[in-house]
Amino acid sequence: MAQVWVRFGDHRDYPIVVKPGALKTVGHLARRRTPARVACLVSHPRIHRLYGRTVERSLRGAGFAVHILLVPEGETTKSMAWAERLIGRMIALRVDRSAVVVALGGGVVGDLAGFVAATYMRGLDFIQVPTTLLAQVDSSVGGKVAVNHARGKNLIGAFLQPRLVIADPEVLKTLAPRQLRSGLAELIKAAIIRDARFFSQLEREVDRLARLDMRALTQSIARACAIKGQVVEKDETEQNLRAILNYGHTFGHALETYHRFGTYLHGAAVALGMAVAARLAESLHVCSTQTADRQIAVLKKAGLPVRGKGENIRDILNVMKTDKKVLEGENKYILTPKIGSARIVKKIPSFSVHRVLKAVLGDT
Numbered sequence: 001m002a003q004v005w006v007r008f009g010d011h012r013d014y015p016i017v018v019k020p021g022a023l024k025t026v027g028h029l030a031r032r033r034t035p036a037r038v039a040c041l042v043s044h045p046r047i048h049r050l051y052g053r054t055v056e057r058s059l060r061g062a063g064f065a066v067h068i069l070l071v072p073e074g075e076t077t078k079s080m081a082w083a084e085r086l087i088g089r090m091i092a093l094r095v096d097r098s099a100v101v102v103a104l105g106g107g108v109v110g111d112l113a114g115f116v117a118a119t120y121m122r123g124l125d126f127i128q129v130p131t132t133l134l135a136q137v138d139s140s141v142g143g144k145v146a147v148n149h150a151r152g153k154n155l156i157g158a159f160l161q162p163r164l165v166i167a168d169p170e171v172l173k174t175l176a177p178r179q180l181r182s183g184l185a186e187l188i189k190a191a192i193i194r195d196a197r198f199f200s201q202l203e204r205e206v207d208r209l210a211r212l213d214m215r216a217l218t219q220s221i222a223r224a225c226a227i228k229g230q231v232v233e234k235d236e237t238e239q240n241l242r243a244i245l246n247y248g249h250t251f252g253h254a255l256e257t258y259h260r261f262g263t264y265l266h267g268a269a270v271a272l273g274m275a276v277a278a279r280l281a282e283s284l285h286v287c288s289t290q291t292a293d294r295q296i297a298v299l300k301k302a303g304l305p306v307r308g309k310g311e312n313i314r315d316i317l318n319v320m321k322t323d324k325k326v327l328e329g330e331n332k333y334i335l336t337p338k339i340g341s342a343r344i345v346k347k348i349p350s351f352s353v354h355r356v357l358k359a360v361l362g363d364t
């Protein structure tokens with residue numbers, strides 16, 4: 001078992017518990033972190049069948065009354081319409097401000113349930129029980145909650161730190177392999193931007209994670225959470241430092257949008273985005289060839305894409321211009337001078353970006 005704390009130095013401090021079998025202890029752990037008597041468990045029907053009953057039993061055993069709120073799978077569920085529906089159900093169930101919202105699922109459930117928790121009666125306690133690797137190493141930590149708008153992803157949201165995060169690596173056994181790889185991309189990202197030792201360890205044993213070795217997973221998930229936690233502690237609302245968590249994301253988001261979210265899962269697009277960022281840093285002499293090569297080798301070893309499919313570079317660049325994170329018309333790039341560190345670089349000449357995109361994506 002591993003436990004990591006995210007510390008703001010006030011009432012928002014919270015633990016992240018990473019432990020195989022932890023699902024059975026959700027109630028017990030929750031009891032120590034919230035005075036709530038009522039828990040609203042938000043999940044998908046399939047995830048509820050697989051794991052919801054265990055969590056429900058655990059919550060009841062610890063004295064919570066439990067309401068089950070199920071939503072369909074898929075990114076389109078992260079919407080105002082579904083948030084309103086959930087809120088409608090909660091009003092009908094006479095849920096008051098003393099309740100806790102428990103999210104059991106991947107990033108979609110976490111973001112949606114968190115948004116409901118942040119807004120229902122101006123805020124309820126919130127607990128994350130992430131069930132995808134991406135959610136366990138990334139989306140459940142840091143307090144960003146959101147739903148999408150027809151015009152773009154995550155445009156309606158809030159900051160709400162959870163009271164507790166419980167990651168049980170056992171649940172990853174039922175996760176589709178491509179979903180697992182998508183999560184590995186974010187895990188590798190955490191190592192690249194912040195922790196050279198962790199990165200070296202991943203170079204040696206990323207395949208153990210892919211093979212679902214529980215010890216390796218427990219330790220790596222906890223390490224990735226600690227890294228994200230430390231960044232968020234320093235810059236909760238992304239004034240500056242938190243942006244380094246977006247390593248590979250400027251290009252990754254552009255690739256997701258270009259392919260209309262069909263070809264690559266988020267993590268795979270980010271992996272390819274990191275390959276582009278690594279080569280860009282190399283070409284600008286921000287990092288050595290070896291530093292770029294090592295990043296690409298680990299991503300490859302994890303079964304992630306590091307070469308494009310001949311995407312049209314002009315279209316990719318156009319998509320990047322409309323990225324929500326573009327600041328005053330100027331793209332920010334996160335580059336790694338060496339493994340374990342990242343910095344924000346502005347004003348990169350567009351021909352440099354163009355050349356690297358062409359080399360990595362292989363425009364036809």
Ligand SMILES: NC(=O)c1ccc[n+]([C@@H]2O[C@H](COP(=O)([O-])OP(=O)(O)OC[C@H]3O[C@@H](n4cnc5c(N)ncnc54)[C@H](O)[C@@H]3O)[C@@H](O)[C@H]2O)c1
Nearest residue numbers: 044073106107108109131132134135138139144171174175
């Ligand atoms: N809040 C943040 O900081 C943050 C960070 C990164 C991503 N996100 C958001 O997270 C979302 C993506 O999350 P995701 O990748 O977890 O996708 P997801 O929540 O859609 O889950 C992927 C699929 O896996 C299924 N699944 C989940 N757990 C499973 C399990 N244990 N066994 C079998 N199937 C399981 C889900 O039902 C779903 O069909 C996006 O909406 C993204 O914007 C948020």
Ligand SMILES: [Zn+2]
Nearest residue numbers: 186249266270
């Ligand atoms: Zn991401």
